[in-house]
Amino acid sequence: MNFRRALITGIALFALLAAVVSAASPRKWALVPGATPEQIKDLIRTRDVRGYYHEDALLIIDENVNEFADLASQFPEARILADVEPSRKVYILEKDLLESDCPGTVRAWGSRIHNALNRYNAEILHSDSNRFIAMLPAMPEVGPSLFRDALLRDISLGTEILTVPEYPLESLLQRNQAALRELAATFGTEGQEVDAARFRLLDQVNEDDLRYYLEYLTGEASDSPFTTRNAYSTQAHDAARWIADQYTSMGFTTTLETFRDDMSPNVVAVLPGRRYPDKFVVLGAHYDSRAIDVNSPTTDAPGANDDGSGTSALLHIADLIRINKVSFDYTVIFTTFSAEEQGLVGSRAYAKAAKERGDDIVYMFQSDMLAFNQEGENFQTAFPSRYTDSDLVELASRVVQKYVPEVDVCLTDACCSDHQAFHELGYLSTQIFERCGPIADNQYHRPGDLVNRPGFSLEGLKYNTRSLMSLLLVFAQGMIVN
Template sequence: MSRRRQFPLLALLLAFAFLGLQAAVPATARHAAAPLGNYGALGDQVTIALASPKQLLVNGLAISDVDPADTTLLVLEHVPIDGSGAPELVSAAAWHDQTVAVLDQATEMLASRERTESLALQSGVETWTAAPHVRVVAASANRATLVVAVPKARVALTEGREVDLSDLLPTAVLPNTRVTRVDADSAATTVRSAPVPDRLVEVLRKHKKPTKGDKRIRAMLKKTTIPEMRADVEWLTGEDPNSPLTTRHSLSEGHLVAAKWMREQMTKYGCDQVEFMEFRDGYGPNVICTIEGTDLPDEHVVLGAHLDSRGSVFWPYSRAPGGDDDGSGTAMILNFMRVLHSSRLRLRRTLKVISFAGEEQGLIGSKAYARAARERGDRITWMLQGDMLAYRKPGEPLQCGLPDRYMTPEANLIVRKVAEAYVPEVQVGSTSACCSDHQSFFENGFASTQIFERNGPIADPMYHNSGDLSRRTGYDYEQLQALARVALATTMVVAEIAEP
């Protein structure tokens, strides 16, 4: 045959092959999957999607024997700790191997319903209402991210309360593990792009060139002083002898005590309304302060920190002072309210100051708030989160780390520009410690970012540790003061002072 006659035959064969492949592909795989999120470091991510109500995809591959309706996926990410000698804290491979080994132990224990104190997961647990199979279903190529399928089983605690197994399973993992929960309904809150609010564009235009700033804001910065923030931090950690707290774990009585204390402080500092937002059985509430805007009340500016804490053993009754993570952020939002109240200034936009719960279990409280805000149609102009603001590695300058992912670039730029104008002593840079409650707002289409204590990776040796107290080497109130000033100046610039 000539080559001219071979080509139609080859095309026909290819067409039949394509049709055969299409027939072999399940119908669910041929339809567009609903994305549930990308997790892990940029360039080496794990992608999770929902192909159908009964089929999960991880990196495009179907996960067998996992029913999305009856399963919670826990995405576990390795968080390197700068300067630590422990290999599992530095090496992703060592972290991966130890995490998998611990999860295997947890699975065996759950299947046999043994009660042993050798595994932290068992602490405080009286009975299991099921013997579920917990398993690792995927991992990133660099071994720094694991996806774990957890059946939606209930666990009865010794005091009679029941919680989901996925709420307690993080007990088993290493302290330097970031936990994100992914449920089938997360498809409704996946990352989406949205126009940058006009107000942020206006702020960037005004700060295109160096500015001296607003003298009223500069006066507020002078009122951001260390003694008041120290008192707040020491009450939250229990270092204050008058404080009853030993933990603020979201599932503990201590968290509810701290939430009531936050409500009292917010009321004292002039919030127009303070409310508890319940979002999940067994968890303490989000605490929300609302300060109504004057002429632009429908535009919201959100300033947040998380109230909950975790210790070396992640169960509800272990010691978890949370001095840096996130007692420092909580002290920052209290400082903002205190200084704003004493200044007698009003803001054009409505301010929401939120103390979130459930951050350590996977941003649960902030996800609930951000999703509800989107469903209500709230016009959130800006969200700024403060998480871990007080540790300074010896010999390093004052710093402000901005996240390298899960953020709005324009929001990062505003923090940088405002810091240069009002707090020039702070070196602004980038950090991989990216993922706090602002991520929930970003995933719901709201402009958001975070401030962190350091440029680069986490350096605090007491990260997720029961030794996270304030009276220790490296806990630096000048660092906290500097970032509290950055948060105050940025929030005031975006919310905008109302003229008398």
């Protein structure tokens, strides 16, 4: 094969990708040779980055360099190319077939590209045996055609260079937002039979079962050993094992996930989904508790409302799922976190690991403080007004209004629980809370946060447990078998 023919073949096989970077701030580009298109798509979706790919040359664009911190462990050849200014263009030039056809000429071809790029003040980000990646300053006349001319001026070749389109792939968050919109559009059209089955199930939520779990957790039951569940206490480890045992006895796959040596573990119970086993709906609560001194492992901290109430709601719902043989389209994960009180430590560890694994958590619902009822007020189910997804809150409000007519549904400014850990990482998440206004529980974070005291309402907890269960049935697509 002569030099000219090799060039014609090579030129015809060029892949020229011109990606105009449109956002305002610099972005990181990463090259991940050797990744398959499927792996590339997964990377882009799970990391919530904007991505473009061409064959095995992957480019990921994102403003957050931390997204790439562990890329190299999965793909040893991966590397960050550069900050790309929005006013610049990045081109990829493939040359692998030239290499195989006529190795002797490739070096010369490579130096021509180098020369041409230098004339245009281009910065060569990367070159290897298969490709050049170069960034050009923004000049109106430097478009693909001029770039081609520059490269080929000395070659006098009329062949068109193939222009490969860019492929933006939707991110995990975008996909889940689309799923949410679709669910919102169809909610309310389930039909009478489905509704009746849901109401029958929700009717089974009862105060006695909730009281059983609660009084064991707080130490008010005569056979309970607990005086605190502070994450630093040894008793919290015992509480975690007790909670895990409950889930295991209900048929869930249960694990204790240690995230810090000096703190008790998260309890994670999984029920695999029927249609989408790799998509997760997470129900959360935190079993740890605190006294006024957040770090005291010995001070009494019964934590009935905060968050024995959410922990008991989850256990009761799990038990009703078992009894009624409810199955779900999505995999349901009951996560009972530790160290919420020290600043969402357990949930942040969980969410970070989930994100790194690429877990597709479609929705996350936290339940924290469900049982206090201020004298003279109606029962309430409140959703947070911040650190949450407002579209998710809107549909969740509709669901609770429909299935739990006993409660007023509203927003609250009360803040901060484990759903935030998920929200921070781009998962759709929210929380249910007992009250439309701020926290009114006068035993909040005190040794008096018991089940048997004024203001603690098992009836209110029952309704909020129904609210949470209705969300699970709708969002995880529960089906009642019997």
